[in-house]
Amino acid sequence: MPAVPDVTLNNGVRIPQLGFGTFQIPPEQTRETTSAALEAGYRHIDTAQMYGNEKEVGQAVRDSGLDRTDVFVTSKLNNDAHARDDALKAFDRSMEELDLDYLDLFLIHWPLPGKGDFVETWNVLEEIYRSGRVKAIGVSNFQPHHLRRLLEGSVVVPAVNQVEVHPYLTQDAVRSFGAEHGIATEAWSPIAQGKVLGDPVIARIAERVGKSTAQVTLRWHLQRGDIVFPKSATRKRIVENFDLFDFELTEGDIGEISALNRDERTGLDPDSFNG
Known part of the structure; x- marks a missing residue:
């Protein structure tokens, strides 16, 4: 079984670069x-309070027979729990649902710019982090201007920013800001909900390297340094999405795929979505 590379977060915690969403x-x-x-x-599982499946994720981790320290588990704060007491109670519920001794990573799921102050919410996550019940904290769907405000009003720099990233939405500004401030980029919707899989550029590269277009796209993420966690409900696809470590893309391939960017979202816009 190939070894999945780790990414070292800004507090020294190591996260497998490939996970399961x-x-x-x-x-x-x-x-x-x-x-x-x-x-x-x-060895990296990504869930969220919003997904309603934390309990089942925890069961699978406990049933696996793996040491707890061998599996990295992420969850995210629900949009209705940004107030201090609500956030603390929501984190407690997550820990009850997961039934794990600690959480590896906990994120603010959305900035919700029109509802309250996400800096105050971040301060609550800092409090949880100091308690030792979570190994790292971060954010999701934050744009550079959100991150600037956060950094001005906080002590702990987010370990990660989980945002929509794929060849049609390369998020260069978000990724550059993250790299400048030691914030790792995690990519959700890494294949644009399947939209990129028929792209002729990716198909041509896939044919040359003898891999599927999904594998080529995921490999593009890995070689750019993104942390990625493709989702699938079928065992065959789950295995295929893990089979990314016996080939490499050239710099030319990376450039061609990156050039497909057209700033096209498959999900919601963080600047207008308010839960």
Whole structure:
């Protein structure tokens, strides 16, 4: 089984660069699919309070027989829990649902610029982090101007920023800001909900290297330094998405795929979405 490279976060915590995402996997399927991912070699599982499947993720991790320290688990704060007391209670609920001794990474899911102050919410996550119940904290869907405000009003620099990234939305400004401030970029919707899989540029590269267009796209993420966690509900695809370490893309390939950018979102705009 190939070794998945780690990324060292700004507080020294190490996160596997390839993980398994559970977005839109129904709770009744989550335990089985997460178990399949762990059997395939994934050691990084991404969930969220919003997904409604934390309990099943925790069950799969506990049932795997793996040491707790061998599996990196992320969850995210729900949009209705940004106030201090709500955030503390929501984190407690996550820990009860997951039934794990600690969480590896906890994120603010959305900045919600029109609802309250996300800096105050971040200060609550800093409090949770100081308690030792979570190894690292970060944000999701934050743009550079959100991050600037956050850094001005906080002590702990986010370890990661989880944003939509794929060849049609390369997020160069967000990634550059993150790199400048030691904030790792995690890519959600890494294949643009399948939209990039028929792209002729990616298809041509895939044919040359003997891989699928999904594998080429995920490899593009890895070689750029993104942390990525593709989601699938089928065992065959789960295994295929892990098979990324016996080939490399050339610098030319990386450039061609990056040039496909057209700033096209498949998800919501963080500057206008307010939960």
